[in-house]
Amino acid sequence: MASYKAPLRDMRFVIFELMDCGDITTLPGYEEATPDLIDSVLEEAARFCEQVLFPLNRSGDEEGCVFDSGVVRTPKGFQEAYKAFCEAGWPGITSSPAYGGQGLPKIVNSLIEEMICSSNLSFGLYPGLSHGACVALESHGSEELKDKYLPKLVEGTWSGTMCLTEPHCGTDLGLSRTKAVPAEDGTYRITGTKIFISAGEHDLTENILHLVLARLPDAPKGIKGISLFLVPKFFVHDDNTLGARNGVSCGSIEHKMGIKASATCVINFDEATGWLVGEPHKGMRAMFTMMNTERLAVGLQGLGIAEVSYQGAVAYARERLQGRSLTGAKYPDKPADPIIVHPDIRRMLLTQRAYAEGCRAFGIWAAKHLDLRNHPDATVRQEAEEFVALVTPVVKALFTDLGSEAANLGMQVFGGHGYIREHGMEQYARDVRIAQIYEGTNGVQALDFVGRKLPADMGRLLRRFFHPVAAYIEEKSSETTLTEFIDPLNKAFTRLQQATIKIAQAGLRNPDEAGAAATDYLRLFGLTALAYLWARMAEVSLPKIGADDTDGFYVAKVGTARFFMQRLLPQTGALFSSIMAGSKSTMAFDEAAF
């Protein structure tokens, strides 16, 4: 009964009509990424996700991964699907052509990742981690390492992991104990135990390349003494054939709430041979390259689940006959009206929709800035980098919080049928729940946002968002057709500005003030960003309503914008009050009294 159709119409709207990505061909390296090419890539990806990945989603959850004596078996069909995935060239979609990639823009990748997450979140983690490893190696690896490992990663024959967490340390990587001892041949012997390693062991690829944080013998204490190493599962000969097994083994897999088809592994390194990636003690820098890529990708997981849950809920709301409309039967010929006539069902569906479409626009806004890092003008590159740095924690935390909320609304539309496994709606809620946690919990994202991004360079990062939004409000304030969108945006934006000043000032005196407000502030920022995007989407859509709007797309877009402004954006008022109340009630509470 569950189904998924990639929202290609809306995707095209966002990239071509809203974000003007048609001109991406003017950026060096993207000359060939014409709208026609992008269209056909998206259509191909949609077909693959709908026909290959989505049908394996429920069965993958039911079957899960199986661990047996160090070996991990993925669910039935995953091997074939992964093979087809690689044959179609999806792993290297944005990777450098120098290593066999297709070098397509990040905006395209962002939409493809959304589709993969909608259709099969667990599956998506395998190539997702490889993608992060690619990015880290491309940025920080030596030419030798890149030449040796990147082509296989890009073609998907080998996969990658991120080995950060240890049993006693997650957020606080400075506590990590895994050791790296230099060997005479220039390699290192890595020893330690890493946990929660997604795709740490599986049967999809011939080799697995672990990127491992470890500590050199002379390393300074804490976070400044961490280095990054590449540790392959199998050694690789010079001719690229695989050699002996390295000292890496999978000790067990976790039993989790969801993403059961994704292997979450305990990985033991026992004098495993590793190669240094980047400089000694500078591992966190390299790891952050990977982590930032992953954080944006995790945000898209929230979006992907919001979308597929919305689609499931709409389909059910149309076909489930129950009760009559409060204003009289809408389908008197049927035994009852479909539940989509009920205002509270519509409230839930429109909330899911407004979050999914809003986050899609936000995701492309961020991805476009990733692409602008290729711009010939250094100032544009710099500003794009700053924008990405600023919004990365917001995309990660906002999208996954809203994705979780949307998945739960989708279940709720189904009533009791949402709670049983059969329809797949509860799986979305279980699967997306991890996205609020991994790659830095959403609380950690909020702390990064208020503690690092907000004060950075006297607020320069923040201006990458404040300036365009302020300019937009100013520019549109006299357009009466937009008043219903600009006014609420302006109200939210004013709250955000005031809250920013409050946090910046109070946080200087007492960092706990910023810490106590962090989660509320990130959400306030995120909702204001969505309001800006919804105002722009309404602005783009309004003139197209009428003769050209044969499928009602623009009417629906404007209608969703109205719902967002009237029913969802008011949350910013509550967040503002909570932020302005300060940290005292949070911090004065005696630790022993909890």
Place this chain on the structure above:
Amino acid sequence: MASYKAPLRDMRFVIFELMDCGDITTLPGYEEATPDLIDSVLEEAARFCEQVLFPLNRSGDEEGCVFDSGVVRTPKGFQEAYKAFCEAGWPGITSSPAYGGQGLPKIVNSLIEEMICSSNLSFGLYPGLSHGACVALESHGSEELKDKYLPKLVEGTWSGTMCLTEPHCGTDLGLSRTKAVPAEDGTYRITGTKIFISAGEHDLTENILHLVLARLPDAPKGIKGISLFLVPKFFVHDDNTLGARNGVSCGSIEHKMGIKASATCVINFDEATGWLVGEPHKGMRAMFTMMNTERLAVGLQGLGIAEVSYQGAVAYARERLQGRSLTGAKYPDKPADPIIVHPDIRRMLLTQRAYAEGCRAFGIWAAKHLDLRNHPDATVRQEAEEFVALVTPVVKALFTDLGSEAANLGMQVFGGHGYIREHGMEQYARDVRIAQIYEGTNGVQALDFVGRKLPADMGRLLRRFFHPVAAYIEEKSSETTLTEFIDPLNKAFTRLQQATIKIAQAGLRNPDEAGAAATDYLRLFGLTALAYLWARMAEVSLPKIGADDTDGFYVAKVGTARFFMQRLLPQTGALFSSIMAGSKSTMAFDEAAF
């Protein structure tokens, strides 16, 4: 690692210090329910829940119920626990002594139910359904039925169910198709299929008494043609021994997101013999007696899970060392500070705590009114009945929404460790999720609230809440020590009053106006009720701070009240705005455009 200690100190505070239930002995039938007796009953229940039920919670989830050829096996240990539960007399704690019950006040039962839900939600459903069946039979059954079935239900040897839902009808019971044909002996032959029947089949009791909604041959269409029947699994001889199997069978059990140790059954009635309960075609009335009892009980499930998840999260936050306090190391001798020093962790813990303690007070406020239905003064009885009718949907929806939120916060405090099954935190989130759905989804509760309770008798029900709260604000407005609590309460209350007028007026013109605002309005009402209770809890606690407060209980209570007022109550502002925005954006959206 997971643990549970019944919050007896807070329970005593609520019943004796806040709600003055010490005088419950003045009510007819409760003469023996002295504080000493209540105390010892609660202590005994706490011991049973902590030592017998809680240790079976995780294993019950892992093992689940097993269905095999019509038979359902509960997880290991459940039979022994249930036997001990009955031997201790818990099933009949509030039932009439005439049938072997102990006739204790509902306030006591409310607290015991909370403890059961904290320790083992799945287990609690078995006696919980029996309790509902008892109430329905006591209120609507003939003397003959009561004499025959109640004693065994009260002692727990037999259990009960509610058979309402059918594959094509849940909320809209008017669509139900199960048939009841009169037989010559005065009984009926029941035929049909019921789904989602909790405790529909299991191995805990000798017999199962199904209360079944079915339609007589001459029944009017829709909801006014539904009658209620008692259909035992085994026939019962006059000497109370069991006879042949009735035409009732379990077709399968559901595979669910959570409450896996609770059997959710498809029950087939094939010319099963049933006895009419109450009058023909008046089944909904009888069923609502049962359903209202269950709705309050489901609310307590939300509370119970909020409490146990809070306890788990606090324990973890104290022992997990990660990072340093933003204001400098608090435990410099340790490798890192416990995460309880971090403001965002405290925010999550205090939110859980404020919701759990607030709902506990609200639950007892409601339960006390259940007890007041025994009052000698008819006016008091009537007003108590009205209060219960008013708050039942609020208790059900508010407690379960907040319980779900609290369970998710508890997981979040654990980070990655919250997502794996080992620690049990994700089980709470999965288990409590059903409580937002069954016994009428929370959206249906909200519709009941705005559609029936709010307009009933020109708002008379509503006055049972508005009058005491308005009087309290008026009375305390000049007490400066309470200003920090009364002011925010007053602000929320004013919003609630304005929203009430708006919904009442707009809803008269257009019922969709009330429908679109229903969920937000119920939450606004619920948070305002919590604010009233938190103000009263602060008022009671403030004078006791000092010499008498040896364990810091009252300081913590006032601290939690402050957190609630400053950080959580502002939500009412957002809800108010969303309500006042009206239904247009929700209803104008074209059905085909979803």
